[in-house]
Amino acid sequence: MEINPKQNTKSMENANQASIYKLLIVGVVVSMVGVYLRFAFDSSMLSLVSWIILFLGAFICCKAVFKILGS
Numbered sequence: 001m002e003i004n005p006k007q008n009t010k011s012m013e014n015a016n017q018a019s020i021y022k023l024l025i026v027g028v029v030v031s032m033v034g035v036y037l038r039f040a041f042d043s044s045m046l047s048l049v050s051w052i053i054l055f056l057g058a059f060i061c062c063k064a065v066f067k068i069l070g071s
Helices: 010-015 018-040 044-069
Strands: none
Touching (some): 010 044
16 A cells, blocks of 8 residues: 555645646736737737737746646
8 A cells, every 4th residue: 555645746736736827827818918919900010029928928838837747
């Protein structure tokens, strides 16, 4: 019989933290704003800004995922 079950790993404990879910939600919302701005108006400058916002949101989401996996 195992003393430490595999379900109670450090990664599983970190995955249940509310701060990680908040970070994921912020990343998704920022990405959605970037996508909306990309298709909302037709301006080259706004298009560039929207791509930057989109990649910033994707970076935030990846940061949250790697925070879970990096334990």
